[in-house]
Amino acid sequence: xRTRPLKVALxxxxxVGSEVARIMTTHADDxxxxxxxxxxxxxxxxxxxxxxxxxxxxALITTDATALLKRGDIDVAIEVIxxxxxxxxxxxxxxxxxISVVSANKALLAQDGAALHAAAGxxxxxxxxxxxxxxxxxxxxxxxxxxxxDKINRVMGIVNxxxxxxxxxMDATGAGYQExxxxxxxxxxxxxxxxxxxxxxxxxxxxxxLAGIAFHTRVHLDDVYREGMTEVSAADFASAKRMGCTIKLxxxxxRAADGESVTARVHxxxxxxxxxxxxxxxxxxxxxxxxxAAGRLMFYGPGAGGAPTASAVLGDLVAVCRNKLAEATGPGxxxxxxxxxxxxxDVVTRYHISLDVADKPGVLAQVATCFAEHxxxxxxxxxxxxxxxxxxxxxxxxxxDASLSGTVEALRKLDTVRxxxxxxxxxxx
Amino acid sequence: xRTRPLKVALxxxxxVGSEVARIMTTHADDxxxxxxxxxxxxxxxxxxxxxxxxxxxxALITTDATALLKRGDIDVAIEVIxxxxxxxxxxxxxxxxxISVVSANKALLAQDGAALHAAAGxxxxxxxxxxxxxxxxxxxxxxxxxxxxDKINRVMGIVNxxxxxxxxxMDATGAGYQExxxxxxxxxxxxxxxxxxxxxxxxxxxxxxLAGIAFHTRVHLDDVYREGMTEVSAADFASAKRMGCTIKLxxxxxRAADGESVTARVHxxxxxxxxxxxxxxxxxxxxxxxxxAAGRLMFYGPGAGGAPTASAVLGDLVAVCRNKLAEATGPGxxxxxxxxxxxxxDVVTRYHISLDVADKPGVLAQVATCFAEHxxxxxxxxxxxxxxxxxxxxxxxxxxDASLSGTVEALRKLDTVRxxxxxxxxxxx
Ligand SMILES: NC(=O)c1ccc[n+]([C@@H]2O[C@H](COP(=O)([O-])OP(=O)(O)OC[C@H]3O[C@@H](n4cnc5c(N)ncnc54)[C@H](OP(=O)(O)O)[C@@H]3O)[C@@H](O)[C@H]2O)c1
Ligand SMILES: NC(=O)c1ccc[n+]([C@@H]2O[C@H](COP(=O)([O-])OP(=O)(O)OC[C@H]3O[C@@H](n4cnc5c(N)ncnc54)[C@H](OP(=O)(O)O)[C@@H]3O)[C@@H](O)[C@H]2O)c1
Numbered sequence: 001x002r003t004r005p006l007k008v009a010l011x012x013x014x015x016v017g018s019e020v021a022r023i024m025t026t027h028a029d030d031x032x033x034x035x036x037x038x039x040x041x042x043x044x045x046x047x048x049x050x051x052x053x054x055x056x057x058x059a060l061i062t063t064d065a066t067a068l069l070k071r072g073d074i075d076v077a078i079e080v081i082x083x084x085x086x087x088x089x090x091x092x093x094x095x096x097x098x099i100s101v102v103s104a105n106k107a108l109l110a111q112d113g114a115a116l117h118a119a120a121g122x123x124x125x126x127x128x129x130x131x132x133x134x135x136x137x138x139x140x141x142x143x144x145x146x147x148x149x150d151k152i153n154r155v156m157g158i159v160n161x162x163x164x165x166x167x168x169x170m171d172a173t174g175a176g177y178q179e180x181x182x183x184x185x186x187x188x189x190x191x192x193x194x195x196x197x198x199x200x201x202x203x204x205x206x207x208x209x210l211a212g213i214a215f216h217t218r219v220h221l222d223d224v225y226r227e228g229m230t231e232v233s234a235a236d237f238a239s240a241k242r243m244g245c246t247i248k249l250x251x252x253x254x255r256a257a258d259g260e261s262v263t264a265r266v267h268x269x270x271x272x273x274x275x276x277x278x279x280x281x282x283x284x285x286x287x288x289x290x291x292x293a294a295g296r297l298m299f300y301g302p303g304a305g306g307a308p309t310a311s312a313v314l315g316d317l318v319a320v321c322r323n324k325l326a327e328a329t330g331p332g333x334x335x336x337x338x339x340x341x342x343x344x345x346d347v348v349t350r351y352h353i354s355l356d357v358a359d360k361p362g363v364l365a366q367v368a369t370c371f372a373e374h375x376x377x378x379x380x381x382x383x384x385x386x387x388x389x390x391x392x393x394x395x396x397x398x399x400x401d402a403s404l405s406g407t408v409e410a411l412r413k414l415d416t417v418r419x420x421x422x423x424x425x426x427x428x429x
Numbered sequence: 430x431r432t433r434p435l436k437v438a439l440x441x442x443x444x445v446g447s448e449v450a451r452i453m454t455t456h457a458d459d460x461x462x463x464x465x466x467x468x469x470x471x472x473x474x475x476x477x478x479x480x481x482x483x484x485x486x487x488a489l490i491t492t493d494a495t496a497l498l499k500r501g502d503i504d505v506a507i508e509v510i511x512x513x514x515x516x517x518x519x520x521x522x523x524x525x526x527x528i529s530v531v532s533a534n535k536a537l538l539a540q541d542g543a544a545l546h547a548a549a550g551x552x553x554x555x556x557x558x559x560x561x562x563x564x565x566x567x568x569x570x571x572x573x574x575x576x577x578x579d580k581i582n583r584v585m586g587i588v589n590x591x592x593x594x595x596x597x598x599m600d601a602t603g604a605g606y607q608e609x610x611x612x613x614x615x616x617x618x619x620x621x622x623x624x625x626x627x628x629x630x631x632x633x634x635x636x637x638x639l640a641g642i643a644f645h646t647r648v649h650l651d652d653v654y655r656e657g658m659t660e661v662s663a664a665d666f667a668s669a670k671r672m673g674c675t676i677k678l679x680x681x682x683x684r685a686a687d688g689e690s691v692t693a694r695v696h697x698x699x700x701x702x703x704x705x706x707x708x709x710x711x712x713x714x715x716x717x718x719x720x721x722a723a724g725r726l727m728f729y730g731p732g733a734g735g736a737p738t739a740s741a742v743l744g745d746l747v748a749v750c751r752n753k754l755a756e757a758t759g760p761g762x763x764x765x766x767x768x769x770x771x772x773x774x775d776v777v778t779r780y781h782i783s784l785d786v787a788d789k790p791g792v793l794a795q796v797a798t799c800f801a802e803h804x805x806x807x808x809x810x811x812x813x814x815x816x817x818x819x820x821x822x823x824x825x826x827x828x829x830d831a832s833l834s835g836t837v838e839a840l841r842k843l844d845t846v847r848x849x850x851x852x853x854x855x856x857x858x
Contacts, residue, residue: 023722027580033645033765034577130575136723138567138575145574146559146567148463149743151456216462276729279708293452293740294565294730300705301726311722314578328757336462 006035006321007042009074009099011065011090012081013053016104016131017044019310020078021056031314035321043068045081069093076320078313079103084111091116095123100324102316104131104309110205110221113212117333126329128316133206134159134285136308137301138315143213143289144331150291152214155253156427157287158280159206161303162197163229163249165189165283167268171246176234189283199228200249200266207251211264214253214289217339219264225344227267236422239354239393242382243426245270246278250427254347261342267425270352275428345402350379352395354421355411359390363416367392370414374407375399389418395426435464435750436471438503438528440494440519441510442482445533445560446473448739449507449746450485460743464750472497474510498522505749507742508532517541524552529753531745533560533738539634539650542641546762555758557745562635563588563714565737566730567744572642572718573760579720581643584682585856586716587709588635590732591626592658592678594618594712596697600675605663618712628657629678632695636680640693643682643718646768648693654773656696665851668783668822671811672855674699675707679856683776690771696854699781704857774831779808781824783850784840788819792845796821799843803836804828818847824855 008024010017024031024041032038044056045065053061062068069077069090077094079101081087087108094101101120103109109116109132120127130140134157143152158164162184169180181198184190196202204224211219229249240247251266271278276298280286285303290296302308323330357363364383371378376399384391396404404423411417437453439446453460453470461467473485474494482490491497498506498519506523508530510516516537523530530549532538538545538561549556559569563586572581587593591613598609610627613619625631633653640648658678669676680695700707705727709715714732719725731737752758786792793812800807805828813820825833833852840846 019722023578027578030580030645031578034760034763136720137726138571141575142567142571145748146570146744147740148747149452149456149460149745150740151459216459276708279705291565291740293448293736293743295734295737297566297728297730299726299728302724305724307722308724311576311579311720314722315575316578318577319574322760323757326755326757328752328755331751334463 002037002325005038005040006075006324007040007073008317009042009068009077010044011077011079013044013046013056014080015306016309016313017078017080018053019306020080020313023310023314025055031318034318036325037321039317039321042074065090066093069097069099074099075324076100076102076317078317079105080313082107084108088112092119095119095125098123098125100126100320102313102320103127103129104313105129106132106202106205106209110208113209114218114333121332124329126320126323127332128320128330130316131309131312133209134287134299135301135303135305136311137285137287137299137303139210139287139299140213142299143210144334147289147291147294150293152289152291153255154290155210155214155287156277157251158248158277158285159251159287159303160197160203160249161283161285162190162194163203164280164285166198167229167232167247167249168281170232170234170237174234174237177230177232198230200226203249203251203266207253207264207266210251211253211262212335215255215262215339216334216337217262218335219262219341223264223341225265225267229268232268233422236424239352240270243270243352243395245272245426247424248277248280250277252427256342256346261340263342263344263347265344265347269425269427271428277428345400345405347401348398349401350396350398350426351404352393352424352426353408355392355394356418356421357390357392358416358418359385359388360416363390364392366414366416367394367411370410371396371407374403374410376403376407391421431466431754434467434469435504435753436469436502437746438471438497438506439473440506440508442473442475442485443509444735445738445742446507446509447482448735449509449742452739452743454484460747463747465754466750468746468750471503494519495522498526498528503528504753505529505531505746507746508534509742511536513537513540520545521548524548524554527552527554529555529749531742531749532556532558533742534558535561535631535634535638539637542638543647543762550761553758555749555752556761557749557759559745560738560741562638563716563728564730564732564734565740566714566716566728566732568639568716568728569642571728572639573763576718576720576723579722581718581720582684583719584639584643584716585706586680587677587706587714588680588716588732589626589632589678590712590714591619591623592632593709593714595627596658596661596676596678597710599661599663599666603663603666606659606661627659629655629695632678632680636682636693636695639680640682640691641764644684644691644768645763645766646691647764648691648770652693652770654694654696658697661697662851665853668781669699672699672781672824674701674855676853677706677709679706681856685771685775690769690775692771692773692776694773694776698854698856700857706857774829774834776830777827778830779825779827779855780833781822781853781855782837784821784823785847785850786819786821787845787847788814788817789845792819793821795843795845796823796840799839800825800836803832803839805832805836820850
């Protein structure tokens with residue numbers, strides 16, 4: 001056992017960082033035994049130096065993160081500041097100074113993962129970020145290492161706790177979106193500005209990271225099709241229930257049938273109640289993985305929160321420290337397949353479409369013809385009429401997203417179709 | 430990229446080994462890219478050399494596994510023979526010849542894990558065995574690496590597919606044990622001699638391996654309390670249903686409340702239908718992990734089968750080969766806590782007890798007194814009487830197993846108690 005400690009710079013000491021610092025202090029002996037050397041919190045960079053931070057030696061606090069990294073004795077930096085800058089520059093500075101990095105920063109990794117991996121690789125250093133996707137749930141390591149001898153064909157998951165909390169409330173209570181969001185905000189599950197969550201940006205960043213790892217290719221945030229869940233209504237949930245489904249905001253990453261490309265998307269979708277993802281409650285996350293040899297795996301747990309996220313950060317810290325002692329690095333970026341990401345139009349899935357139509361004979365025939373002309377085959381139709389108004393609910397068989405878009409465009413032009421009330425994809429068998 | 434291949438000796442080519450060989454051949458390019466060097470199947474040791482083995486070059490087949498390991502050019506051995514001997518001697522021989530080992534052998538690891546780890550450590554080699562527990566489900570790596578910075582307090586899982594298939598059938602159809610076993614055998618889910626599965630030996634081996642890793646201590650197969658599921662009856666399922674429960678064969682590993690010891694046990698138990706493990710169907714496995722910071726995690730997937738198990742073996746193969754190229758080793762045994770394993774009597778849990786009693790006044794009072802005298806507090810009692818016979822179903826609060834055993838012994842001595850029809854532990858909140 002080495003007695004000279006490995007020195008850690010903690011960049012950021014908010015929700016996640018404060019828990020990282022706490023566990024590093026309270027569980028120091030365990031970390032020492034597991035790593036094979038003591039780890040020492042050598043400095044903590046923050047924005048507001050005068051803020052009282054329980055359990056942290058004030059002498060460690062600095063507002064100059066760059067100087068902390070440059071002082072020459074740091075082995076590992078933990079970046080839990082978030083956002084693009086200064087996080088990106090700090091991580092790059094760390095690599096320039098021989099410092100391996102553990103980060104929880106999904107936004108940055110989804111945008112600049114390739115460049116950061118390249119910088120780590122050139123410097124012969126580690127860049128680990130288990131905490132960036134699905135909080136405490138071990139996901140990146142299982143995909144990258146446990147399934148390294150398998151071929152992953154599909155990843156489908158609930159990777160945003162805030163939106164799952166909202167959708168779960170809507171499902172359980174019949175509440176509308178705004179009411180459920182208000183409750184989530186009151187309980188601390190949603191931030192004051194919930195845009196990143198409810199518009200799917202957070203899930204899209206995680207989707208990009210997961211897709212790259214699952215398919216051994218590069219997937220940028222901009223490659224991910226994204227639809228938020230602010231339009232999901234109580235009526236959609238009622239429709240879903242009639243079909244034996246619920247609605248979840250899903251990140252779905254698929255290898256195309258011909259194996260020559262992949263798709264990555266985030267959108268609300270109906271899934272059957274019998275699907276394991278349907279029973280993921282409150283702010284929990286869960287990710288389904290389908291691999292050629294392994295079959296269907298699921299990983300479930302808390303997707304966020306200070307302590308759970310810190311657990312993932314510390315798991316990475318132990319690995320990076322062990323690598324450092326062994327003078328080795330863990331697996332870096334694997335993008336050798338260079339599979340391109342296809343546009344959303346190429347995605348093949350099923351659809352649930354609600355139409356407001358005139359309540360007169362021949363409407364169904366007209367609508368059905370429209371679907372047929374666009375090559376979208378209908379699975380079921382439910383017709384409901386009252387007071388001269390009627391609604392048609394159509395569920396399709398699997399069809400390319402582009403064909404569905406074409407169908408909807410054509411439907412809107414029909415005199416007998418007064419409006420397209422909702423369109424939602426249907427996932428899961 | 431290195432072009433000289435890493436050479437692999439495959440020891441055993443049965444259900445798992447044949448799939449390992451198949452994937453190594455069909456996915457050679459992917460493995461090369463992920464490892465950073467080609468891997469070559471250099472030899473395949475079997476018992477019956479003349480058996481036709483599709484896709485395997487007959488020139489690679491040998492019955493002399495020892496000679497294969499000693500020939501001097503093997504980098505990694507994959508042990509998928511099973512059982513104690515010759516597997517143990519072969520693994521030891523591998524280490525003596527500088528060969529790292531990937532194994533799927535839970536029986537051997539639960540019995541001789543400490544010695545094998547020591548041999549690997551002394552030789553500076555890897556011993557990986559993700560496939561030994563819960564087949565394709567990444568579990569050992571997440572526990573050992575992802576949660577390396579956390580404190581695991583509890584692991585509770587369904588780790589045997591055969592028994593889960595049988596119990597699921599009994600639950601779904603009301604069938605008795607023998608009928609459900611016959612169906613499992615007919616469908617290939619149970620072996621001709623199902624003892625290892627139905628008596629809980631297989632699950633106990635996995636429990637020992639998981640407990641050691643989860644609590645960073647040594648847990649031997651003999652330390653695991655084990656009860657099979659052959660006594661579980663249709664009546665038990667009916668009772669469970671009345672309580673909103675089902676019955677599963679569980680492996681349960683716990684840190685004692687004072688943190689100074691651990692317990693490891695395998696037995697059938699009632700769990701509430703709302704518990705995620707309750708909905709694990711057919712031969713699937715699932716493991717719940719409770720960690721201090723991470724919270725509650727669940728891992729789910731196929732627990733056995735040639736291809737799923739091969740997926741786990743190949744994940745390990747990639748890791749071991751990468752380590753070899755980096756001239757490093759992965760994390761070895763971690764047993765620094767040296768926490769002792771307490772006997773079953775120290776386990777604290779809840780109980781469901783069915784008694785056949787005389788149908789006369791005062792019986793309940795007598796029974797209740799007996800529980801009270803042994804310090805076991807009763808949660809609910811249900812009394813059912815017909816034709817002078819009656820049954821009492823008692824569900825207790827949490828109590829030490831030893832107190833419960835004492836209670837049952839005393840109950841048997843009461844004149845009014847005609848028999849103890851069943852005793853089952855109740856797990857999960
Ligand atoms: N919270 C979660 O549940 C969760 C889950 C998964 C991943 N993550 C990721 O973890 C990261 C951190 O999230 P968080 O929730 O902990 O954020 P947070 O509570 O807002 O904390 C951010 C920390 O960074 C510090 N900081 C801000 N600008 C800085 C600068 N220029 N130089 C040095 N320090 C600076 C802040 O200092 P002050 O303390 O002085 O303000 C604060 O300590 C993000 O990438 C997030 O996406 C969070
Ligand atoms: N099957 C599963 O689903 C599963 C799941 C998880 C873990 N495992 C574990 O994986 C291991 C292998 O299981 P399996 O189901 O593949 O077993 P299996 O089908 O019985 O195959 C055993 C293989 O070992 C060979 N063999 C037996 N004795 C030998 C000897 N003395 N020297 C050389 N080769 C010998 C056999 O040769 P022949 O082919 O000539 O008979 C056969 O190829 C076991 O440890 C098991 O616990 C299996």
